[in-house]
Amino acid sequence: MIEATNNERIYTERKILTGVLLGGPLAGGYYFWRTFKTLGLSRQAKIAPIAGVVLLVLIYSTAFIPPLDRIPNFVSYGLQIGLTYGIYRGFVAERVVSYLQRDGRVFSWGNTLLVGAICLVLTLIPAVAIFYSIGGFQSPSVRYYGSLRHEIQYDSSNITPAEIDSIAKALTKAGFFDTEQQKTVDAAKDGDRYVLNLYCNESARDPEFISIAKGLRDEVQKAFPNNQIVIDLVIGTPDTRIARLE
Numbered sequence: 001m002i003e004a005t006n007n008e009r010i011y012t013e014r015k016i017l018t019g020v021l022l023g024g025p026l027a028g029g030y031y032f033w034r035t036f037k038t039l040g041l042s043r044q045a046k047i048a049p050i051a052g053v054v055l056l057v058l059i060y061s062t063a064f065i066p067p068l069d070r071i072p073n074f075v076s077y078g079l080q081i082g083l084t085y086g087i088y089r090g091f092v093a094e095r096v097v098s099y100l101q102r103d104g105r106v107f108s109w110g111n112t113l114l115v116g117a118i119c120l121v122l123t124l125i126p127a128v129a130i131f132y133s134i135g136g137f138q139s140p141s142v143r144y145y146g147s148l149r150h151e152i153q154y155d156s157s158n159i160t161p162a163e164i165d166s167i168a169k170a171l172t173k174a175g176f177f178d179t180e181q182q183k184t185v186d187a188a189k190d191g192d193r194y195v196l197n198l199y200c201n202e203s204a205r206d207p208e209f210i211s212i213a214k215g216l217r218d219e220v221q222k223a224f225p226n227n228q229i230v231i232d233l234v235i236g237t238p239d240t241r242i243a244r245l246e
Helices: 013-038 042-062 073-101 109-133 161-173 207-221
Strands: 141-145 150-154 184-190 193-200 228-235 241-245
Touching: 013 042, 013 073, 013 109, 042 073, 042 109, 141 161, 150 161, 161 184, 161 193, 161 207, 193 207, 207 228, 207 241
Parallel strands: 150 184, 193 228
Antiparallel strands: 141 150, 184 193, 228 241
C-alpha cells in the first residue's frame, strides 16, 4: 500500500510531459524526483535528478561531435518526450492510479509551469556561456562577388579571407556564381577540407539536380589539389542537409 507522507504531492503524466517540453531534462529530473519520493520509490528518486543532468550534458555534447552536430532539434525533443513517457509508464503509471484513488494530492499547473520555466533558465545559462566563449554569438563574416553580389558567409577564426576569395574564384569559374541568380554559400574549413553549404529549394532532392551538384563539386575540386572539397546541399538551414557530396 502506497502512502503519501508530509502532505507531499505528485506530478501527473500530462504535467510531466508538458513541463519537459518547457524545461527539458532538468525539469523531468525534478518532476520524477518529487513523484518517485511521494510514491515511496526512494532509489528511483535519488537517480532521477542525476539522470536529468546527465541527459542535458549529453544533449549539449552533440553540438560539438560531428556528425551528431547536424541532428535536428526536433530529434532531441522527441528523445526527451519518449524517455519521459517510457519512464512514467514503466515505473509510476499504476502507482499513480492507486495513489489518486486514495485522494492523493497533485501539484497544480501553476507549480508545474513555474518549475519548467525555472529549469529552462537554468538550462540556458550554461548554453549561453558555452556559445559566448566560443564566439557563437558573433555575426558571420560575409564577402561579396560579381555584379549580383553573390555571398560567401564564413567564420574568420576558422578560415581566412584569402581562402574565401579562392573558393569564390573556383565557384565563378565553375559557373555557379553567374549573372542570372544571386546565390549564398556558407564556407568552413575542417582540417584540410573545405566544406561548402549550398542553399537550395525542394527541387534539390531530384537525382538530376544532385548529379549536377556533383559535377560542380568536381569542377571546384580541380582548383584545390591539396584540399578536399565537400558540398552539402541544404534547404532553409544547415540542419536540413539533404545530401553530402565529397
